[in-house]
Amino acid sequence: MEESAENILMEEHRVDQFRALIFLALEKEAYHRVKIDWWLEEVKLLIQPWWEIDSHNVKHMVNVKPMRSVKEDQRSVRNILGLSEIEDWPNIQMSVMDMIIWNCRGAGNARFRRTLRDLVSLHNPDMLILMETKVELHTMGMFFNNLGYTASTHVDPIGRSGGIWLLWNPCQANVRVHDATSQMITATISRQDYPDWVISAVYASLNIIMREELWNGLEDIAQNIQESWLVAGDFNDYSSFAEKRSFQVNINQSTSQSQHRSQKFMDRINSCNLIDLGCVGPRLTWTNNRKGWANTMVRLDQALCNTEWRTLFPEGYVRNLPRTYSDHSPLLLHTQGKIKLNTDDSTRRSGGGGGFGGVFRDERGSWINGFYGKLEICTSLEAEL
Incomplete structure (x- = not known):
């Protein structure tokens, strides 16, 4: 866990090895590195207040934003694949039907x-x-x-x-x-x-x-x-x-x-x-x-x-x-695996924390890389959208 330049105090309550509840002061930003075995991602957390109209209580919403632009991510992937800036992306055909x-x-x-x-x-x-x-x-x-x-x-x-x-x-x-x-x-x-x-x-x-x-x-x-x-x-x-x-x-x-x-x-x-x-x-x-x-x-x-x-x-x-x-x-029926959305904690009136994941394979079906990420509080429909 890394704090911003202002050294904002962060209180962490560990739920289990995969989840943590983080409490920050309102309208403050912090940086949090998310490590998932074979992947390291840095995201920016912005804590914002919002009103729940029914009960008139103040709650907090966490916005998660990537720290890198799409172009930076593409440049990183090109380095991994050994592609120059002018080379086309590989056309990987999958045996999917x-x-x-x-x-x-x-x-x-x-x-x-x-x-x-x-x-x-x-x-x-x-x-x-x-x-x-x-x-x-x-x-x-x-x-x-x-x-x-x-x-x-x-x-x-x-x-x-x-x-x-x-x-x-x-x-x-x-x-x-x-x-x-x-x-x-x-x-x-x-x-x-x-x-x-x-x-x-x-x-x-x-x-x-x-x-x-x-x-x-x-x-x-x-x-x-x-x-x-x-x-x-x-x-x-x-x-x-x-x-x-x-x-x-x-x-x-x-x-x-x-x-x-x-x-x-x-x-x-x-x-x-x-x-x-x-x-x-x-x-x-x-x-x-x-x-x-x-x-x-x-x-x-x-x-x-x-x-x-x-x-x-x-x-x-x-x-x-x-x-x-x-x-x-x-x-x-999918002949090939798809991105898995996990919204088990979500209900119709009470959104839960969602997640997603999947794998990349080459034209022979061999594993290249995998990915996993968490979504903010959302319903199943919001997760699919």
Whole structure:
């Protein structure tokens, strides 16, 4: 800890090895060096008073400002990379491909279009996998083309039931379809200079017999596949009681029957040598939209992969997005790690201290450097902005 030239007295209360509460006189500045293992950063702390209107109490806000300009930081990075002032920054290509996987429960209305347009604008996925569309793809006109998804393959619904659409940006990837049924589309994804991998987009039927046919097909693929393989979508099943929350007693299904169903689902996953990718965000992806004690929530949507896919994308993960238009959460799948925002101490009305971090890798995926930083008191939305 370093003080300013005026030798301002600073009182430090250590919370733990990572956090400290610092008290300064009002309107005074101090310099504080932040060291995080492999990184040393100097920031300027300015303590400012502000009024809390509700209680008319004076509180203090800490503004954290970098001590160096952007140009100075760029000059420092150039020195690390051995670049002169006139050389261009290296163009590091990452094997990243993001996709949204979503049981949208109907695509033929303005609200769906508005919601999907917002999702694409916010997350910029390279591929869309939409299930239970309830309308044929041709009825969407130029909607997806205008979003940048000019290539597609699809299985249209039968009447108002089902439907699986794969749409992608051909500038980002080439997709070759091998098989398409009412419950699954399997395709190979190719990108220049990167290994091919296989995706099976799943929309499992509510009918038990048809769901067995789906898993028989997945087991056939598992027995013969050599490539990295991802299986993702709505499985209409769950693997344990931890993946279901319900206050209702189903008179048609006993506890033993529910356990048998969950165990059978897990046995099917294991027989295909698949791994659950897990998720961040709201874990239970489907709700019956009923209120109070009548509400049921289940994790029906997920992504599974074989060991080859996990080895190819060791930092790949799934982020469950909030439900809006549909009763299913959209899944945002990242094949490459992203910046992690930590706002665990934040609530809707009471902001908490946030943090962020991430890593830099070269074109081979080797670690170059890492970074971590803390945000001021903020909400989750403010942290993402």
